[in-house]
Amino acid sequence: MRVLIPSIAAVPVLALAACSSGATTADAGPPRAGGTLTLAVGSNPDCLDPQQAGTNASLNVGRQLVDSLTDQDSATGEIKPWLAQSWEVNADSTSFTFHLRTGATFSDGTPVDANAVKTSYDGIKALGAKSQLGVGYLAAYSGATVVDPQTVRINFSSPNAQFLQASSTMSLGLLAPAAYQKSAEQRCQGDGLIGSGPFVFTSFKQNSEIVISKRKGYAWGSSLWKHQGEAYLDAVNYKIVPEPGVRTGSLLSGQLTATTEVQPVDEAQFQGNGFTEQTRPNPGIVFNLQANVSRGVLSDDKVRQAITKGINRPEVVDTVLSPNYKPATSILASTTPLYTNLSQQLAFDPAGAAALLDADGWVSGPDGIRVKNGQRLSASVAFAAVFNQSQSVLELVQQQLKKIGFELRLDQRTAAETVQLQQTGNYDFFWYNVTRADPDILRLTFSTKTTNRSKLAPGNPIDAPLEQQAASLDPAVRKPAAEQAQRIIVEQAYSIPVFELTQVVALGPNAHALGFEASSRLQLFDTWVSGA
Structure with a gap:
């Protein structure tokens, strides 16, 4: 599955001025x-x-x-000061009060003060769908209050514990008030x-x-x-x-x-x-096959669970990728705060997959693909080659699933077409990952009250833990709720994790x-x- 490239002498290079060799990392001295x-x-x-x-x-x-109100420790997930020296959050996580440091300025010389924060957050909210990430972080944003020049209160209409982490991202990074005199396209x-x-x-x-x-x-x-x-x-x-x-x-x-x-x-x-x-x-949702459970053979939970067992994730990493990548062990990557290790549920088990399909009435057809009541055990996966190895990974997964009698058809699209498919839900499987250093990315993706990419019916049990983890910053509340959500997604195979992007x-x-x-x-x- 590896792609061969020419020897380096045959590889074209950029028309740039060459750099001197300089010192190695070991003997470079101080910065x-x-x-x-x-x-x-x-x-x-x-x-x-x-x-x-x-x-x-x-x-x-x-x-x-851009700078952000806070920063996030990449090792621990803890939120740390940046433009805000300190903050308070009310009991139901609907109001966040930030106390700004003094002396910070935008590159036009204007101060980074409470009014600038309000202007920036109002501007992000006004972008709507143009703010590809920020619109989700501020979905319940009801406005900002300037308490005093160095104190700003960010308000939400519903509990929004994820916002504290969102305030550390560049998607909610601050721009000067003058920036909003330009159009979104100009910026x-x-x-x-x-x-x-x-x-x-x-x-x-x-x-x-x-x-x-x-x-x-x-x-x-x-x-x-x-x-x-x-x-x-x-x-x-x-x-x-x-x-x-x-x-x-x-x-x-x-x-x-x-x-x-x-x-x-x-x-x-x-x-x-x-x-x-x-x-x-990357933290967040790993590369996965997101199932549309409302159509075709993927409406059968036994089929989805068999597919989960039929994928050999270590083989994907060892054959197509490298030791820098990891087989998925949950729907969340292992670098995501409140990640839960579900490697046993994602273990390669072709015998278990066959047993599930046998019991479900799927029998082997003439070409090895199973059939049931005249229906072929087949589904397509829509993907864009945003990650260069996506097609190679999916071709190997296709071979693995064929061995349990499942036909995975590859449907490559442009990036623009995949965005449209996401919006319409016109897919069997959707191949993607989402980077976010907070488990709330699961709510934004799987909740029946948000984007609901798996097309789950209203009232699905997944909603309760997703809402619980969104309502409290208390780890004693948030961690078990996030774990329960991960378990439901994996065990019901609403999504089939494959590998962690690095x-x-x-x-x-x-x-x-x-x-x-x-x-x-x-x-x-x-x-x-x-x-x-």
């Missing part, structure tokens, strides 16, 4: 200021405004431009993108590059960052390079400082010889301390380059 990080990304950002963006390419830029292109972050927008050439520059005088970084003051880098030059082989060749030849989206087949080339890899599994970034010898925030987006404040 130093200055220099430019030349970083390849795999796609043209759909929008640079972090309040609107939804793709990794976009968010990896936008995260550097997507960088026009009026006025944040308070450690970098400022410089230029955007479609399908070519994005440049951001150091914010002079920046002094209000997250409490989780390794140093205070200004960022080390003078600039970051994001090169838009869709072809994995070109990214690989350009980094190996010294024409890039680092590259995102390293493919599994290329990883070994960046292990040693001065190159390093930075990896982090961000793999390769660094050349001159790049150091590239980091990830809790949602596995790049954090470049502490990053520095040697040999500059």
Whole structure:
């Protein structure tokens, strides 16, 4: 299942000025200021405004431009101070009061104060569906109250415990009031993108590059960052390079400082010889086959449960991916706060799958695919090749399921078409993942009162634990509710988890301390380059 690539001598490279080899990570010495990080990304950002963006390419830029009220510890999931020094939450999680630090300003010189927070949150709410992630975080937003210049209260019409974590994301990062004098479309292109972050927008050439520059005088970084003051880098030059082989060749030849989206087949080339890899599994919903339980053979829970048992997840990782990836052990990735290990329920068990189908009346047909009352045991999976290995993974899963008598038909679509399918529900299986460092992503996806991607009937038992975990920040309440929700989804096979997505970034010898925030987006404040 692995894809062969030409030898590196035959791989095309970018037309960039080559970098000097410089020091290795081991002997580079202490961090130093200055220099430019030349970083390849795999796609043209759909929008640079972090309040609107939804793709990794976009968010990896936008995260550097805006600050958030809070930050989230990527190791523990704990919420920590950033623009807000402290906060209080009322008993039913409908009101969140933030006390802002003093001295922070936007890049146009205006203060980051309570009025700016209100303007920004009102602006995100007004975006509606254009705010691909923020619209969900602020679904029950009823407004913000300016208590005093440095105190703002964010109000919701229903319990919303997930908001505290959402306040740490770049999707709810703050823009200056003046930014909203520009249209949403203008902000997507960088026009009026006025944040308070450690970098400022410089230029955007479609399908070519994005440049951001150091914010002079920046002094209000997250409490989780390794140093205070200004960022080390003078600039970051994001090169838009869709072809994995070109990214690989350009980094190996010294024409890039680092590259995102390293493919599994290329990883070994960046292990040693001065190159390093930075990896982090994405929190949130793992790559999975989301079942539409309202149609076809997938309306039968025994069929869905048999499919769960018929997938050999370790084989998927070992054959198509790499040791940097993990087989799914729940519907949530293991890096998600309040994750529950359900690896026993997701164990490969072809005999168990066959027994379920036998008892359910499905018998082997002439081509090995089971049939029942003239109906073929078959369903399609709609997918877009956003993750390069998706087709290879699904082809292997297709082979695995054929051995238990199930036919999985692959239906590749464009990214735009998959968005439309999500909205209409016109699919059998839907292949996707969602990054979010909070278990509430399950409510936004599975609740019959929200997007309900599995098309569950109203009153499904999944709703109760999803609402319970959304109503309280108390771990004694939230953890068992989140666990129950994960168990219901996996045991009823509303979704069939396959593997955890991992961000793999390769660094050349001159790049150091590239980091990830809790949602596995790049954090470049502490990053520095040697040999500059």
